[in-house]
Amino acid sequence: MTQTRSVYNFSAGPAMLPREVMLQAQQEFCDWHGTGLSVLDFSHRGKDFTAIAERAEQDLRDLLKIPSDYSVLFCPGGASLQFSAIPMNFLRSKALYINTGVWGDKATQEAQKFGDIVAVDALTEDQGNTAILDEAQWSQYEDDFDYVHFTPNETIGGVEYSALPTIGKGKWVADMSSCILSQPINVSDFALIYAGAQKNIGPAGLSIVIVRNDWLDRPRPATVPSLLDYSVMAKNQSMYNTPPTYAWYLAGLVFQWIKAQGGVEEMAERANIRSRALYQFIDSNDFYRNPIAPLSRSRMNIPFILNDESLNDVFLQQAEQHGLMYLKGHRSVGGMRASLYNAMPQAGVEALIAFMDKFAEQNR
């Protein structure tokens, strides 16, 4: 699969996979390790898929240093399905949702179907820029919640915590869909971490859930559907029904790739270099601007606005001609957005900056 020119996918999701992973999957697609069968053929209960599944879990455990009293689940459905599963499993009296963007708001709306939710809007305007409020301004909330939900990186607005909240530490529930595996985390601070796979892990339709085992034993309503019941999923090694086997396998290849690159520390280093380069370019150029206060800027999703928005369509058109794909911003934000997940090579960011520079020169 040689390409004559490089094409980069800047989409917020589904995102690009590492080239090496694509090539490996292609190479073993029809015949996995001399079995004469594709991973697509494997019984999820057979020894070959069991080996793939166990290795994927172990590699993720190694990468995030997941303590042994946590379960790792490979769940069908996207992160949005976890918006429902979380309150169904764990909401008893009330929960706190600290919201910094669209996904947190959506998680809140879903949770409100199941009980009492206290929602804090933790965004503010700081000298014309969007920023995450200082925690002191909302920490008046008492710490008597079943759990505290937040979104460390908000994919649509391009807003990320530079330091996580402290309220409810230990019973945090975090949507890490767009930042998992992009930096080291202390898993013990969380009761549950979840992430849709299609940003930093693999194909869409799979989500990863990391949950502390003492939470699995909590009584829950008998009405919780089996596939959304984390204790049922854990008891059955995520194979209560036929799991999304191929997505699981690809996720495993991505975990192996991250390990081979040097782990999450290396991913963090690269993410810093990539995002710093693009922010620096945007800030130094009066043709473009980013609306987020520096301390709250995402390393993964970088929205930017052309000061002359009538040029949006021609910008996108010419970007595509340069192999720079899916730069259109989310419909609720407008402008552009460059998503720079783990699989985005530095060369992709450099190609984007070179194009933006040239485009600004030609359209001033």
Ligand SMILES: *Cc1c(COP(=O)(O)O)cnc(C)c1O
């Ligand atoms: C993409 C995304 C979601 C939604 O994921 P789906 O798999 O489409 O349900 C939820 N939360 C965050 C932070 C996301 O980036």
